[in-house]
Amino acid sequence: MNARSKTKAYAEEVALNTKIEVRKRDVERILSAIMNNSNFWKIVQLSEEPVPVVAELIKIMERDGFVAIEGDQIKFTDDGKALCKDEGIEPLHIHSCPTCSGRTVILDESLKEPYDKFLELHVERPEAIRQYDQAYVTPETTFSRIALADSRGDIRNKDVIVLGDDDMVALALAITRLPRRIVMLEIDERIVDFQRRKAKELGLSNLEVRRHDLRKPLPEDLLGQFDVFFCDPPETVAALAAFVGRGVATLRGMGGAGYFGLTSSESSFAKWRRLEQVLLDKGLVITDIIRNFNEYVNWGYAEEMLAWKLAPVKVKPTENWYYSSIFRVEVVNEIPVSNEDLTDSDIYNDAESSTV
Amino acid sequence: MNARSKTKAYAEEVALNTKIEVRKRDVERILSAIMNNSNFWKIVQLSEEPVPVVAELIKIMERDGFVAIEGDQIKFTDDGKALCKDEGIEPLHIHSCPTCSGRTVILDESLKEPYDKFLELHVERPEAIRQYDQAYVTPETTFSRIALADSRGDIRNKDVIVLGDDDMVALALAITRLPRRIVMLEIDERIVDFQRRKAKELGLSNLEVRRHDLRKPLPEDLLGQFDVFFCDPPETVAALAAFVGRGVATLRGMGGAGYFGLTSSESSFAKWRRLEQVLLDKGLVITDIIRNFNEYVNWGYAEEMLAWKLAPVKVKPTENWYYSSIFRVEVVNEIPVSNEDLTDSDIYNDAESSTV
Numbered sequence: 001m002n003a004r005s006k007t008k009a010y011a012e013e014v015a016l017n018t019k020i021e022v023r024k025r026d027v028e029r030i031l032s033a034i035m036n037n038s039n040f041w042k043i044v045q046l047s048e049e050p051v052p053v054v055a056e057l058i059k060i061m062e063r064d065g066f067v068a069i070e071g072d073q074i075k076f077t078d079d080g081k082a083l084c085k086d087e088g089i090e091p092l093h094i095h096s097c098p099t100c101s102g103r104t105v106i107l108d109e110s111l112k113e114p115y116d117k118f119l120e121l122h123v124e125r126p127e128a129i130r131q132y133d134q135a136y137v138t139p140e141t142t143f144s145r146i147a148l149a150d151s152r153g154d155i156r157n158k159d160v161i162v163l164g165d166d167d168m169v170a171l172a173l174a175i176t177r178l179p180r181r182i183v184m185l186e187i188d189e190r191i192v193d194f195q196r197r198k199a200k201e202l203g204l205s206n207l208e209v210r211r212h213d214l215r216k217p218l219p220e221d222l223l224g225q226f227d228v229f230f231c232d233p234p235e236t237v238a239a240l241a242a243f244v245g246r247g248v249a250t251l252r253g254m255g256g257a258g259y260f261g262l263t264s265s266e267s268s269f270a271k272w273r274r275l276e277q278v279l280l281d282k283g284l285v286i287t288d289i290i291r292n293f294n295e296y297v298n299w300g301y302a303e304e305m306l307a308w309k310l311a312p313v314k315v316k317p318t319e320n321w322y323y324s325s326i327f328r329v330e331v332v333n334e335i336p337v338s339n340e341d342l343t344d345s346d347i348y349n350d351a352e353s354s355t356v
Numbered sequence: 357m358n359a360r361s362k363t364k365a366y367a368e369e370v371a372l373n374t375k376i377e378v379r380k381r382d383v384e385r386i387l388s389a390i391m392n393n394s395n396f397w398k399i400v401q402l403s404e405e406p407v408p409v410v411a412e413l414i415k416i417m418e419r420d421g422f423v424a425i426e427g428d429q430i431k432f433t434d435d436g437k438a439l440c441k442d443e444g445i446e447p448l449h450i451h452s453c454p455t456c457s458g459r460t461v462i463l464d465e466s467l468k469e470p471y472d473k474f475l476e477l478h479v480e481r482p483e484a485i486r487q488y489d490q491a492y493v494t495p496e497t498t499f500s501r502i503a504l505a506d507s508r509g510d511i512r513n514k515d516v517i518v519l520g521d522d523d524m525v526a527l528a529l530a531i532t533r534l535p536r537r538i539v540m541l542e543i544d545e546r547i548v549d550f551q552r553r554k555a556k557e558l559g560l561s562n563l564e565v566r567r568h569d570l571r572k573p574l575p576e577d578l579l580g581q582f583d584v585f586f587c588d589p590p591e592t593v594a595a596l597a598a599f600v601g602r603g604v605a606t607l608r609g610m611g612g613a614g615y616f617g618l619t620s621s622e623s624s625f626a627k628w629r630r631l632e633q634v635l636l637d638k639g640l641v642i643t644d645i646i647r648n649f650n651e652y653v654n655w656g657y658a659e660e661m662l663a664w665k666l667a668p669v670k671v672k673p674t675e676n677w678y679y680s681s682i683f684r685v686e687v688v689n690e691i692p693v694s695n696e697d698l699t700d701s702d703i704y705n706d707a708e709s710s711t712v
Contacts, residue, residue: 021688025611032509088536090512095461095503100453102460104646108451147451153388156446180444255381270688273641280636285629289645290460332377332626 007031007087013060018052019351021270030057031084035091038073040313041321046092048264048291051354055310062312072315103293105147107140114175115143118168121198125168126190128299133234133348134188135299135322135355136166143172144293145230145259145326152287152328154228154257155179161222161250163231163243164214171195174207183222185212215342218246223339226250229258232294232324235266238347241278244329245337248282256331258284261294261324265307266353283333293326307354322355363387363443369416374408375707377626386413387440391447394429396669397677402448404620404647407710411666418668428671459649461503463496470531471499474524477554481524482546484655489590489704490544491655491678491711492522500649501586501615501682502528508643508684510584510613511535517578517606519587519599520570527551530563539578541568571698574602579695582606585614588650588680591622594703597634600685601693604638612687614640617650617680621663622709639689649682663710678711 007027015022026049033047033054044054058074061067066080076084096102107115119139128134146169149155155173159181162170168191170184184207186192192211199207212219229250233243240262247258262272279286298317302308363383371378382405389403389410400410414430417423422436432440452458463471475495484490502525505511511529515537518526524547526540540563542548548567555563568575585606589599596618603614618628635642654673658664 023610023688025686028611029509088513090509092507092509093466093512094507095464095467096507097453097456097460097462099455100458100460102456104453104456104458104460105451106453110449111451151448151450151452153385153446153448156449157444254379255384268688269641269643269686272643273636273688276632276642277636280629280633285625286632286642286645287625287628288647289642291644330381330625332379332624332629 006083010057010060014053014056018056020050020053021268022053026053026268027057028087028089030054031087031089032092034067034074034076035084035089038075040074040311040315041317042319043074044265045321045323050268050352051265051307052310052352053268055312058312069313072313074313101295102291103144103148104290105144105151107143107147111143111147111176114172114177115139117175118143118172121171122168124194126188126194128166128297128301129188130301130304132166132188134166135296136168138295138297138320141293141295142167142169145169146172146176148288148290148293148326148328149228149257149259150178152257158227159225160228160230161185161226161247163229163246163250165191165195167232168195169230170207170209171198174199174204175202177204177206179206182207183226184209185214187211187213213343214243214246217339217341218249223249224252227252227256229256231258231260233260234348235263235271235353236347236350237271237274237278238345240275242342242347244279244284245282246339248284248331249337249339251331253334254331258329260327262327263322263324265322266355268352271352279327279329281335282337283331283335284329285332286327287330288328289325291325292323294324295320296322296324298322305355310354362439366413366416370409370412374406374412376406376409377624378409382409382624383413384443384445386410387443387445388448390423390430390432391440391445394431396430396667396671397673398675399430400621401677401679406624406708407621407663408666408708409624411668414668425669428669430669457651458647459500459504460646461500461507463499463503467499467503467532470528470533471495473531474499474528477527478524480550482544482550484522484653484657485544486657486660488522488544490522491652492524494651494653494676497649497651498523498525498528501525502532504644504646504649504682504684505584505613505615506534508613514583515581516584516586517541517582517603519585519602519606521547521551523588524551525586526563526565527554530555530560531558533560533562535562538563539582540565541570543567543569569699570599570602573695573697574605579605580608583608583612585612587614587616589616590704591619591627591709592703592706593627593630593634594701596631598698598703600635600640601638602695604640604687605693605695607687609690610687614685616683618683619678619680621678622711624708627708635683635685637691638693639687639691640685641688642683643686644684645681647681648679650680651676652678652680654678661711666710
């Protein structure tokens with residue numbers, strides 16, 4: 001086997017074992033990431049590849065003597081280094097902007113006061129629990145979403161709905177007092193209670209909080225009533241289609257906008273393409289994709305998730321490692337969306353999901 | 357007519373007159389932009405709407421007494437202000453990062469030396485001419501493309517092709533000495549000569565410059581030979597499909613990546629959606645869309661272009677106003693692309709193009 005085909009052969013083996021579409025280029029990305037960092041979670045983050053793919057590749061490269069696991073460090077052996085050299089793999093050089101962390105927007109003077117207020121409240125927020133597949137973003141991420149949407153004209157005097165709000169976007173929006181109306185739907189009673197209580201304490205009359213299971217049809221009175229939606233759906237094609245569909249159903253139609261996140265850790269680019277096709281089929285145009293915009297705070301149930309079981313090294317992540325890209329979509333073709341009940345359909349799992 | 361339907365009615369009238377898909381939301385974006393700035397070119401830039409749409413809306417709102425043109429300033433009359441208030445239109449608040457200008461990446465220490473060298477050469481570059489529909493980006497933009505592509509692992513030790521290179525991406529890449537091979541194709545002999553001469557003077561042996569008309573089939577020896585392509589295609593659906601298709605034809609297949617720009621000034625979001633469908637149909641996933649990444653230097657033939665004829669105020673732009681978003685795509689499905697001759701097909705014009 002010549003060097004050129006080694007990464008290709010590994011791609012094929014990993015694809016076979018994980019049932020995920022994996023190509024030579026994906027293997028190369030993981031090798032580049034191992035050159036940059038020896039921590040499993042950092043390798044996942046830098047490679048922007050699904051957790052099961054990264055774990056499987058490391059496992060078989062260890063078997064073949066190209067990778068060694070020393071304590072909790074993942075490193076190339078001399079043979080591994082030679083392989084990288086043969087295949088022309090280079091370490092990653094990331095030129096991310098240190099001011100905005102690559103988000104394109106900053107929390108400038110006009111957002112400072114509401115952001116400080118939000119930070120005060122945030123320390124009291126309920127912790128992420130596994131029952132609802134939760135993992136929330138940093139307060140800076142939540143406010144950066146608002147800065148981005150405001151830069152697109154999607155906040156001031158607009159009617160905004162937040163579908164599932166572990167990230168406290170609705171509460172943050174209410175604190176800015178910029179939207180005309182904010183409605184938030186969430187299944188977790190703890191989050192519903194927290195936002196309701198804080199809204200009352202701060203006199204945020206523009207925020208309406210409702211307990212609702214998004215697998216169930218949306219309440220009729222919310223259909224076609226909003227300018228903008230935010231959501232953070234599970235990443236199977238079926239779940240993303242269903243949740244974005246719910247979002248589109250709440251919009252007034254043409255020109256309505258939506259924001260949601262999509263990771264590389266749970267979704268290969270092959271899956272991204274299928275998800276993008278779903279968006280276009282719903283009459284949406286994709287207007288922004290900003291890589292790794294959303295930074296998630298490490299959650300308490302790390303050791304219970306599949307990713308932990310897959311990890312070749314059982315070391316808890318110390319730094320945040322789970323990121324997602326933000327998508328902005330806008331309605332340019334009105335296509336009817338259904339409001340069906342999804343309670344009994346299994347839309348949450350596929351081969352690439354590992355943090356549930 | 358109630359206030360709610362006024363912007364809708366204008367959208368319909370502008371759509372009828374321009375043959376471009378225009379919605380209420382597009383009209384709102386232009387009104388927001390007029391609240392921010394009174395210069396025609398800045399209004400186009402801020403609204404992110406096609407030039408013909410902005411020009412037509414201003415014309416009919418002037419007719420109806422909502423907009424007044426005072427000297428070279430475009431302003432709302434009192435009636436216009438009342439209309440905006442009734443419809444809940446707010447000025448734009450853009451929170452763009454001042455460090456990276458919203459590009460996500462910076463030209464850090466590792467790129468400083470080649471960038472300085474590039475700046476020295478750039479002053480001698482040939483000017484943009486109308487014959488080839490040219491408009492080139494700032495040197496900072498050219499290098500920011502390299503910073504972005506390097507952050508995605510698309511530069512070091514890679515084989516890169518640049519299809520049409522008014523922006524001097526190939527020369528800039530050669531100066532970094534990071535790619536393994538760089539090939540540049542360009543129709544304009546002045547640019548071919550300039551890059552060839554500079555490559556020789558600087559001993560940049562990794563850069564190969566060829567004069568080629570991209571409407572003609574690609575030379576056979578360049579098909580399937582590259583990891584990454586850059587191009588900056590004309591923005592009709594047919595031209596973008598053809599140029600991106602050429603790019604894909606040069607790639608080694610799965611995992612190959614491409615970069616190109618797309619404006620709002622020449623393309624409505626409705627057209628963006630059709631273009632995105634073309635990308636997915638070619639087996640590509642869209643991995644990044646960074647708004648207004650590319651800043652174009654005002655070109656010398658402004659008064660000859662259609663946009664000038666359309667402009668309600670004949671004042672030359674003093675600041676750069678023409679921006680485009682950068683798209684990164686990656687091959688996740690190998691779909692055969694044709695290499696046909698397009699010399700005799702009219703792929704350059706549609707209702708939305710105005711700067712040719």
